[in-house]
């Protein structure tokens with residue numbers, strides 16, 4: 001298992017490297033993606049990764065945090081007035097395009113998003 005403290009997102013949670021906060025509560029932190037692929041692009045992460053280096057590591061013990069992440073997405077969409085729509089993405093594993101081993105949900109919005117993705 002990847003050590004949570006080894007990832008850039010853990011450093012963001014610890015405020016060891018800067019980020020632009022979008023939303024925060026007791027369990028969840030969301031911040032602007034440093035390389036946005038749309039006018040709005042943020043990442044939603046748990047403050048405590050609980051071993052979830054990727055979605056493929058999920059088990060019943062993660063039900064609470066997975067629900068909180070999804071609820072945070074809905075709150076962020078309302079906060080940011082994404083009423084025209086948005087896309088949520090969880091890249092998982094090498095072929096899934098995951099580059100940071102710390103579970104994260106992308107929220108992408110602000111332009112017409114094509115489907116299927118590349």
Ligand code: AMP
Nearest residue numbers: 008019032033034035091097098099100
């Ligand atoms: P993924 O490819 O799904 O693992 O997504 C990782 C995302 O993290 C990419 O969209 C990166 O642009 C983003 N990212 C990497 N480093 C930072 C950082 N320091 N601050 C904000 N976003 C970052």
